[in-house]
Amino acid sequence: MPAIFPNALAIAGTLLTLLATLYAFAALLCRGRTFTPPRHGRQPAPVAVTVLKPLCGPEPRLEHNLATLCFQTHPQYQLVFGVHDPGDPAIATVHRLMRRFPWIDMQLVIGPGDAARPRGCNRKVGNLANMMGVARHPWLVLADSDIEVGPDYLERVTAPLHDAGVGIVTCLYHGRAQGSFWTRIGALFIDAWFAPSVRVASSGGGSAFGFGATIALRADTLHAIGGFAALQDRLADDYWLGALSRRLGLRTVLSDVWVCTDVTEDTLPALWARERRWMQTIRSLHPVGYTFSFITFTLPVLALGLWLAPSAWNWTLALAGSAARLALYWRRPAPGIPAPGHAVHAPLRDCLLLLEWLSAFAGRTTRWRRHVLPLHAPGKPS
Numbered sequence: 538m539p540a541i542f543p544n545a546l547a548i549a550g551t552l553l554t555l556l557a558t559l560y561a562f563a564a565l566l567c568r569g570r571t572f573t574p575p576r577h578g579r580q581p582a583p584v585a586v587t588v589l590k591p592l593c594g595p596e597p598r599l600e601h602n603l604a605t606l607c608f609q610t611h612p613q614y615q616l617v618f619g620v621h622d623p624g625d626p627a628i629a630t631v632h633r634l635m636r637r638f639p640w641i642d643m644q645l646v647i648g649p650g651d652a653a654r655p656r657g658c659n660r661k662v663g664n665l666a667n668m669m670g671v672a673r674h675p676w677l678v679l680a681d682s683d684i685e686v687g688p689d690y691l692e693r694v695t696a697p698l699h700d701a702g703v704g705i706v707t708c709l710y711h712g713r714a715q716g717s718f719w720t721r722i723g724a725l726f727i728d729a730w731f732a733p734s735v736r737v738a739s740s741g742g743g744s745a746f747g748f749g750a751t752i753a754l755r756a757d758t759l760h761a762i763g764g765f766a767a768l769q770d771r772l773a774d775d776y777w778l779g780a781l782s783r784r785l786g787l788r789t790v791l792s793d794v795w796v797c798t799d800v801t802e803d804t805l806p807a808l809w810a811r812e813r814r815w816m817q818t819i820r821s822l823h824p825v826g827y828t829f830s831f832i833t834f835t836l837p838v839l840a841l842g843l844w845l846a847p848s849a850w851n852w853t854l855a856l857a858g859s860a861a862r863l864a865l866y867w868r869r870p871a872p873g874i875p876a877p878g879h880a881v882h883a884p885l886r887d888c889l890l891l892l893e894w895l896s897a898f899a900g901r902t903t904r905w906r907r908h909v910l911p912l913h914a915p916g917k918p919s
Contacts (some may be wrong), residue, residue, distance in 0.1 A: 550845025557838040558858030564733035585613040585674040591664040592627035611691035619668040621648040666765040704787025708751035717803040728877035747779030816897035836887040
């Protein structure tokens with residue numbers, strides 16, 4: 538019996554190394570893949586679209602990011618901005634945009650403020666529900682406030698909606714660090730872990746996702762799932778827009794459009810809080826998949842595998858896996874998108890991911906913009 542235990546550890550170590558190495562190569566190979574098939578022949582005319590932008594507070598590049606929506610090649614679109622608080626500093630930013638671009642159809646919706654009870658526990662969804670009152674077009678694009686887009690963004694991201702079998706279209710995004718060391722580490726969370734993970738899942742046929750960076754859908758699809766009222770008590774409203782539309786038999790499309798998101802958390806505590814919230818959200822949505830996602834934190838898992846099974850074969854596997862992981866930092870995720878770079882930070886990035894993964898197993902609530910939210914919707918199993 539005593540001899541069996543060391544053998545079991547050696548087998549476990551080899552298995553860990555093998556799985557982490559296979560994942561590292563899968564992430565590297567899937568990184569440059571385009572998911573939206575090329576379109577041939579004459580395309581249908583673009584359908585008028587309303588863009589819903591929920592805002593909350595000042596952000597370093599808010600005006601610049603919102604202004605990128607004012608240079609769209611789409612022939613007919615409406616921009617709707619919404620805030621909860623009548624004293625929100627973002628209101629002044631929207632007013633400046635209205636003066637800069639008077640030819641753009643823009644509306645600002647100001648909610649009832651913090652003194653009134655919001656719709657449900659998800660304040661972003663309550664904001665979106667308020668904004669829908671002025672939405673005029675049959676197609677909708679929902680996008681976070683910290684997103685920068687290109688001029689053909691609306692045309693490209695809404696194109697799959699011409700297919701009646703499509704429920705939502707969503708986009709991947711890359712991180713733009715806002716100066717400090719910790720914002721660069723935060724950008725690597727997106728570029729070197731999150732986006733590659735999505736690409737691997739999508740390459741394997743997965744489509745159980747929806748990202749707040751962009752979700753495009755038809756207004757009648759939103760109505761069919763119960764409108765924003767169906768999301769008001771759910772933390773991951775972007776995910777549930779896709780999940781509820783898939784229950785109707787509609788497909789989720791991962792667009793070939795990439796957008797850019799700002800990473801502004803310039804201290805370790807701020808970065809930890811944001812990334813732990815992401816991890817907690819993923820755990821609440823996919824508890825089994827989350828449990829086994831540790832193999833995606835390549836470098837510390839390889840180190841653990843070597844510690845358990847320091848054989849020549851395992852060393853060969855670990856070196857190959859490490860090389861693939863580091864190569865990911867130098868490969869562009871898509872044309873025109875910069876490579877993550879900063880491979881020297883890979884050990885810190887992967888170890889921080891592992892610690893955040895462990896910590897996210899604790900707790901039934903999370904914090905978002907100073908508000909405490911339940912990880913599971915009321916009445917839903919946890």
